[in-house]
Amino acid sequence: MSISVEANKGELAPEEQKRLKADLHRSLRRNKIRASMLVAPLVIFIIVTFVAPIGNMLYRSVDDPLVSDFMPQTTAALEGWDEQQLPDEAIYAALAQDIIEGRKAKTIGKAAKRLNYEKSGMRSLIMGTSRKHKKIQAPYKESLVDIKKGWGDLDNWKVIKRLGASVTASYYINAFDMETSPEGEVSFVDPKEQIYLKLFWRTIWMSMLITGMTVLLGYPVSYLLASLPMKTANVLMILVLLPFWTSLLVRTSSWIAMLQAQGILNDLLVWFGIIADEARIQMIYNAIGTVVAMTHILLPFMILPLYSVMKTVPPSYLRAARSLGATPWTAFWQVYLPQTVPGISAGAILVFILSIGYYITPALVGGQSGQFIGNLIAYHMQGSLNWGLAAALGVMLLVLVLGIYGVYNRVVGTNSVKLG
Amino acid sequence: MAVPSYAGPLERTWYYTFRFLCAAIFIFLIAPILVIVPLSFNAEPYFSFTQGMLTLDPDAYSLRWYEEFLTSDRWLESIKNSVIIAFFSTILSAALGTLAALGLNRSELPFKGVIMGLLISPMIVPLIIAAAGMFFFYSKLGIAQSYIGLILAHTALGTPFVVITVTATLSGFDHTLIKAGASLGATPTYTFFKVTMPLIMTGVISGALFAMMTSFDEVIVAIFIAGVEQRTIPLQMWSGIREQISPTILAVATILITFSIIMLSTVEILRRRSDRIRGIS
Structure with missing residues (x-):
């Protein structure tokens, strides 16, 4: 089509040329739209039923809301913590609140389970504390450490703080057979334990x-x-x-x-x-x-x-x-x-x-x-x-x-x- | 490929060895299918040939596993489910796939490579990944453990076959026919149904059959997103093989083999017909 426009160039008035060009463009665009309209239903269908689920999985592999969702006060309080020494009384109080409320809502187990994937022993630490919830009282620091010695362990707190972030690389670290030390350093596990x-x-x-x-x-x-x-x-x-x-x-x-x-x-x-x-x-x-x-x-x-x-x-x-x-x-x-x-x-x-x-x-x-x-x-x-x-x-x-x-x-x- | 007359003894030996080798590979290909058919008539609840079967004792053969298959509620239910899901997903795949193939065949379509890659992706991505993703996503939408969820999933898995077969049929399509139709005063819709459709019909049908087989044979997605109500034949077979292995599975397998022979012949006939129309052979 463009060739015929070129060939007739000499005989056409400029406005005529312009009109022809516009017509050509319009018709090309219409064809393009028509072709796209034919493909569109399947493209949309595949995106919704197939690509979106896979994208959702991609997101899920870094998404880690359990701890921040079910221990909200602790994770919020831990944000300012310097990881150098045991947290102060305010953070222990937040933890006590989370455990007592989480016990009522029956959600604390989920957070405990998630923490346990990262460091074994965390589950029994949290669930054990929750079982003895009646003993929890102010001053919280003292009473919690009294119930479970684990609350006096710096490493356990570091794990909670790390998992409190809602985006995590921990699943990938796990999937690559690596582990995170309490100091946050990532290293490969013993080759014998590689899975x-x-x-x-x-x-x-x-x-x-x-x-x-x-x-x-x-x-x-x-x-x-x-x-x-x-x-x-x-x-x-x-x-x-x-x-x-x-x-x-x-x-x-x-x-x-x-x-x-x-x-x-x-x-x-x-x-x-x-x-x-x-x-x-x-x-x-x-x-x-x-x-x-x-x-x-x-x-x-x-x-x-x-x-x-x-x-x-x-x-x-x-x-x-x-x-x-x-x-x-x-x-x-x-x-x-x-x-x-x-x-x-x-x-x-x-x-x-x-x-x-x-x-x-x-x-x-x-x-x-x-x-x-x-x-x-x-x-x-x-x-x-x-x-x-x-x-x-x-x-x-x-x-x-x-x-x-x-x-x-x-x-x-x-x-x-x-x-x- | 006969032995040429000038071949020496060494070459002759090689020729027969080669034939023998190929025969062995063909046996490897077909043996599992040949073995399953007689075993499904076994009178004993075993997966192997009994003494009686080998001596062709009629008492060693029976139809009991077929009877069990046809009288079991679970199996009958699974047939019903498979037929419902395959029916709807085949129709959906055929319609969506054919439309897309028509669009892909137009030279004006932008981003053709990307679109083709996207549409083929359900064939490339490992099913276990697709199934896991669908499990999360469909649960969130509330369509996991429902017929709709399975139908949508199977449709997505079936469309690449339709796109590929119809695109192949269209590659030999003479576009002047559409222009001829238009110049004779036919509307685009009329031309489509009277000119295009009959010519690409073979591609559409064989693509649809592929899609149907995909749905009929699909088990991984079903494992993840089918509820108890939606147990399909492959899902029932899967749990059968894992839990209590009984020759009922072999009876089902034999029926499925018969089914695939019918399918294979249909697709083959269609392919020849399409080749003939397009003047390839």
């Missing part, structure tokens, strides 16, 4: 193993499918697509049936006399179970992109290499493989991203040694109810996945995501 970092490494390591397995198993199959005539390939493709379409839970439960001690694989091994009946191999409820089942579940995600890339490699290249004197191995290694690298990387990153966030399969067949970081997030969501820590771990996992996805986008591009 989360260890689990992160294990998740990454096992995901890499699973990705490697899918490359190893997916490559030959994709090559076969790509080189067979279309008709045969389509029939064999069903063997790839059927598992792909089958419920995750169905596949996981059938791996239980296959791998358990009284399962089919062990039965076969015993029947063939390879192992003795009492020496059945433990193949499930451990890391092996997770790797086998997840390799099976994720294999189609490797085969499909690999296959579509291999389809585009002309078979004549291999023949040409051979006719020029290359051995089969050289022809494959120097000519074929380099051309399939985009497929390998697309499939590998896809499998890795999917694998790293897995929860269901490790939970059902992983036992102790086959757990992923997702399982721990679920545990803190439902078991220990330490939601802040669950949120912090979730955010760490999310950052990891989005980082890898960014790489994926660079390598493959979103537009080439295809299904089936």
Whole structure:
């Protein structure tokens, strides 16, 4: 359109030109608005139902209102405290008020529980004091220390002051296997006591193993499918697509049936006399179970992109290499493989991203040694109810996945995501 | 891919080894599905083949687990819930996803990359994170433990599939057809329903089927935000596998496998039809 305006320039009056330009702009803008209107409903929907919940979790991982909400007077009074020596009588009085009121409202337990995540013993200190609330009297300092010696401990006060701030890094400190000393210094815990970092490494390591397995198993199959005539390939493709379409839970439960001690694989091994009946191999409820089942579940995600890339490699290249004197191995290694690298990387990153966030399969067949970081997030969501820590771990996992996805986008591009 | 006539013995051996290897991998892919079907007819409450089953004794086979499935209130309730939730979330995903794909296909749309990334995100973000976030947020809104909450969540998870399949169908779409319709006096709405819709229908339906399967198979979000009233089939299976493992689960699994075969065939037929219309094959 702009070209025709340019071409007619000489014949049009200036005001005419201006009008045309304005018209063009208006029509372009209208098209832009129309296109945006089509996308808007879904964009809004995804933001409200999907992005906002995740953003809320992000907030929850640093939000820590329990202590400041349920011990308001103490936290307010502690603001001016210098942390050098035990607080003065006024602060003890505020604490006594908070405990007595919190006991009536049945909220003091929540603050106590939160404090206990940070320093064990805090819960019994507060709950013990609250149980003996009748003994609390002025002068409060003396009477509180009398009820529980812990109130004479400077460190306990520091913990209360630190958690009194409503924004906290403590969940992240926890999630990175670090601890805060009473002096407020952050350091890594003893490597033997590491939980989360260890689990992160294990998740990454096992995901890499699973990705490697899918490359190893997916490559030959994709090559076969790509080189067979279309008709045969389509029939064999069903063997790839059927598992792909089958419920995750169905596949996981059938791996239980296959791998358990009284399962089919062990039965076969015993029947063939390879192992003795009492020496059945433990193949499930451990890391092996997770790797086998997840390799099976994720294999189609490797085969499909690999296959579509291999389809585009002309078979004549291999023949040409051979006719020029290359051995089969050289022809494959120097000519074929380099051309399939985009497929390998697309499939590998896809499998890795999917694998790293897995929860269901490790939970059902992983036992102790086959757990992923997702399982721990679920545990803190439902078991220990330490939601802040669950949120912090979730955010760490999310950052990891989005980082890898960014790489994926660079390598493959979103537009080439295809299904089936 | 036959052995070329000039191949030496080494190459011949490799060729057959390779075939054997591929056969083994195909067996690995399909074995879990093949194993589950006969096991679901087991007369004993075990997850393994009994002596009688191996000797094909008819008494070793029975339909008792199917009977248990079809007479159990909990399972029937879960079927009802799954159907309700999948139905509404599929329709919602299909409608929202198709609209968005139509917009994404227009060259005038600003920030296309960002929008595409946002719309695809439910497919990328690990489900456990989405589920945890939804649990907090939906509880705050008061729609956790309700059908609406689950339907909205499943819709969000299903839309990327619709967006992707419809965008793919539209990539081969001839835009002069719309202009032709307009020049012949049709209103935009009329052109949409008479020209655009029939051409992208295959993409819409296969996207919708993907969305439906997603909802039908989704368990993580359900674990977090479904109440007792909203137990879906996967949720029931999940607790079944964790608590008392009974072959009823295998019967359900077999039914689900049959279901996925139907789905797979439908999607495949649609894909071929769409390729034919767009003149790809």
